[in-house]
Amino acid sequence: AVVSTQSTGVIDYAVKIRVRPDSLGVVTDGVKHSMNPFDENAIEEAVRMKQKKIVKEIVVASCGPSQSQETIRTALAMGADRGIHVEVPAGTDADLQPLAVAKIFSKLVEKEKPDLVILGKQAIDDDANQTTQLLAGMLDWPQGTMASVVNAADGRLTITREIDGGLEDISVSLPAVISADLRLNEPRYATLPNIMKAKKKKIEKMTPENLGVDITPRLKILNVVDPPVRQAGEKVPDVSTLMEKLKEKGHL
């Protein structure tokens, strides 16, 4: 079985973000939410593995408020077999940090005993890129993060990772944790018949308390601000004026 993770729906990438008046986050009320793009890659990879008969069953899990259910259903419509919704009260989901999510997933792994966990490499709301690594550490499983190619053979996985220096190939034994990068695959969109079929697939509901996990945030957000507005430039007639200006502004 594969546990493919879903963060709660994130603000759709095309939406213009606005900072909240209290400067402690961004406005999420009434804003379009969609599945995190990297999670789409994760689900897609799991579905392809199932089509190639590398995995038998795909379980998709998500932690979040009631709206997470729609994200889970989208994953079911893409081809996952069943879902687990770890529900947190609305309003507290913004406090759900990677450490808490990793703890929840390690409990789910204990319960479901999958051979492989695939997550999106990071959520586009906080860009943390931590959950996979924390989870692998907790489980003491090998990890393949930022995967752009995954191949299975003889009970092992070879993974090509996109890193700053280029591409790195690693080989991991199972069970393992992988995080999906954008170029891993082209996610399918759910077809309407599959959306209908997804309605009949089971979603199990539970709370962090059921799993014995304390999700109190360990990090406190102090301030969120827009990037500084770009200042207008100034045109100068010649090089000597340029030198003067630079000296004036203390850059030389």
Place this chain on the structure above:
Amino acid sequence: MSSTSFARGIFLGELREEEIFPYPQVLDSDQKETISMMMEAGHAFFQNTNDAAANDSAEKIPEEQLDEMRQLGMYGLMVPEEYGGLALTNTMYAKFGELTGEYDLGLGIHTGAHQSIGYKGILLYGNPEQKEKYLPSLASGDVFACFCLTEPSSGSDASSIKTRAVLNEAGTHYVMNGAKIWISNGGIAEIFTVFAQTPAIDAKTGETKDKITAFIVERAFGGVSHGPPEKKMGIKCSNTSEVYFENVEIPVENVLGEVGGGFKVAMNILNNGRFGMGACLTGTMRMLISKAVDHANNRKQFVSNLREYQGIQQKIARMNLLCYANESMAYMLCGNMDRGAPEYQIEAAMSKIFASQSAWDVCDETIQILGGAGFMKDVGIERWMRDLRIFRIFEGTNDILKLFIALNGVQELGNLFKKQGNLGTVMGLAQKRVLGMGSLKTKVHADLEPSVKQLQEDITKFHIATSAQVIKYKKKIIEQQVVLNRIAESSILLQSMAAVISRANLAAEKGDTSEVVLASAWCGEAHQKIAALVADMQNADLTKVDNATLNVGKLSLDNNGYLAQSPI
């Protein structure tokens, strides 16, 4: 079940609340989630796969894309699940239809001609054997369907069609001969819903008369052929062609509905699908408004961006009001259909007229705001203007539908007067109604109360004015199209007022009063227009002007053209 139709009620001077308050909310949370997910899938398809401009230039949807559309499930949206469809309700189908309105009207006509009218007859009138046999491959899009009514000499005058189907001696097959024109999907369909004259023996008189019968015709029966794709102004990627039937043998099992009952089948199919246009064109108008607003916010001329000028602000405002009124009427209609309203043909006709005319006006203004750029192919707006023109014509011309609305209402009044007796009684009763319209049973938000008062006042004035016309012309009112058009236009405006008040009230009840300004502004405009139309109806001097104007028309027709000579 007696009618609770709001539209019918206004002719009688009644403000019937059952179908307008509360604004129909017919989707449960599961359906809302389902349609939300379907919209996401739809948006992804239209943004990533479909290329409307390319479809328009090629005058075709690429074959590979049709396969993707089949997989996506676009061809069986309202078919029951047991036949492989998605079993969407009218409201869900309407919402999904906004996508074709937003992205590609030509594609929308291709899928609409298939399922909204092409095989709708099988859904509405098919027996279990016919449904079992035909729906699965139609729902999957493996085969396409089309609706074959129009002929060279029969457009609006549908009952005059000449295609004939005669029962063979053995009584096993009808043999069909005839030609249909302007059939959407005619060149690509395998299954044809065809309307033809069949000789029928009148039960009472024993005479043989021609009556229209509906048939499910398969191309595979032999004798069915089609002409080349028509070259059109717009919706170019949708195939439109002539279809010919030459000694086509149709098994009697393929009669759709009753022998001789075909006209009703045709009208009901069209009536049943009409709601789709209002929702579809909501998508179009919303998209066009975005483009107009984007331009107005960024284009600078003289001292500021266009947005600062009243002329532009007024245009943008009007576009919003038209879209809001249209959307309110569209979803009120399909909501009532889903709630089981016993009849809705007047409301459906009103919605179709309003949607097609508003969308045209909104597109026209969008081009105007964009100026020269609006006229350029690359900018992409001109295609919408070309695509939209047909919406005022097909599925029942707006001209015919206005007469349909007015005559339905006038008939309602005629029946009422027959019951009530002489003129004095009638006018007395009308007067009573003026005094009698008290407060609504429904509690409406305080800010909407002025609009409600306007609506009540206007319904009363409309009823009195229309009654006077009926009394004046009696049966000859059928010929008085100038009067009938005024009646129809007023009634559509009244329906739109009710729809926006109800919708804004729904939002206000949920805590959002931002729509009150839209509803009030629209009601104010409608109120003025209705006042003018009603005054015109009752203006004896204007009737003289009308007749003089009509005479100009007659002279021009006699003169085979423009009446005046050059002034120089």
